[in-house]
Amino acid sequence: MMRLDKLLSDAGVGxxxxxKEYIRKGQVSVNGEICKKPEQKIREETDQICWGGQxxxxxxxxxxxxxxxxxxxxxxxxxxxxxVMDLLSGVNTAHLAPVGRLDKDTEGLLLLTNDGxxxxxxxxxxxxxDKVYLVRTARPVSARALAALEQGxxxxxxxxxxxxxxxxxxxxxxxLTIREGRYHQVKRMLQAVGNEVxxxxxxxxxxxxxxxxxxxxxxxxxxxxxxxxxxHDVS
Ligand code: URA
Numbered sequence: 001m002m003r004l005d006k007l008l009s010d011a012g013v014g015x016x017x018x019x020k021e022y023i024r025k026g027q028v029s030v031n032g033e034i035c036k037k038p039e040q041k042i043r044e045e046t047d048q049i050c051w052g053g054q055x056x057x058x059x060x061x062x063x064x065x066x067x068x069x070x071x072x073x074x075x076x077x078x079x080x081x082x083x084v085m086d087l088l089s090g091v092n093t094a095h096l097a098p099v100g101r102l103d104k105d106t107e108g109l110l111l112l113t114n115d116g117x118x119x120x121x122x123x124x125x126x127x128x129x130d131k132v133y134l135v136r137t138a139r140p141v142s143a144r145a146l147a148a149l150e151q152g153x154x155x156x157x158x159x160x161x162x163x164x165x166x167x168x169x170x171x172x173x174x175x176l177t178i179r180e181g182r183y184h185q186v187k188r189m190l191q192a193v194g195n196e197v198x199x200x201x202x203x204x205x206x207x208x209x210x211x212x213x214x215x216x217x218x219x220x221x222x223x224x225x226x227x228x229x230x231x232h233d234v235s
């Protein structure tokens with residue numbers, strides 16, 4: 001159960017004070033009856049809410065896949081910098097948070113959700129969710145470096161990195177699959193093998209893949225199938 005005014009503002013109808021006004025003006029109905037009480041408790045699974053005669057689509061949980069461009073920071077707000085939230089135009093971002101973070105100069109797949117439980121499980125080191133990165137490096141990556149990255153390297157933390165998968169594509173770019181999400185992990189791993197990252201892009205996060213036709217800066221809601229697969233990743 002939740003309050004009518006909260007449900008409407010979470011659904012993106014307006015701010016809390018705007019929706020209170022709409023309710024008091026008699027623009028909102030619950031199961032066909034005008035309701036003028038913002039505090040009215042709603043069974044969000046079953047009650048039918050209309051605003052101005054139109055049904056309000058309410059989903060308790062929202063899941064968005066963003067192709068984060070370079071130059072934008074992974075934060076919910078910042079006094080100076082543009083954040084990933086600024087890119088979600090038309091979305092009520094009030095309760096959304098990015099799942100993990102990509103550096104300002106990293107592009108690629110970023111998941112944003114208000115489903116804190118799923119986010120927590122996806123980020124837990126115990127869950128071992130694979131993240132695949134495309135890495136361009138200052139110098140060619142040697143076979144020895146590939147082997148070291150796969151085995152685990154000392155990046156100055158208490159423990160070396162967990163075993164990873166590392167291979168080169170035809171263009172000589174590194175494809176690195178890691179299961180952890182330590183601070184600046186990929187950059188530090190390449191440093192540990194005497195190299196330097198000059199470009200970094202996340203291609204996937206668990207079963208979720210960055211769609212080839214989703215341009216940098218664009219986003220879309222996850223499909224039902226993508227959501228189910230993500231849940232499966234951590235079950
Ligand atoms: N590793 C990094 O070094 N940076 C990122 O943005 C993501 C992984």
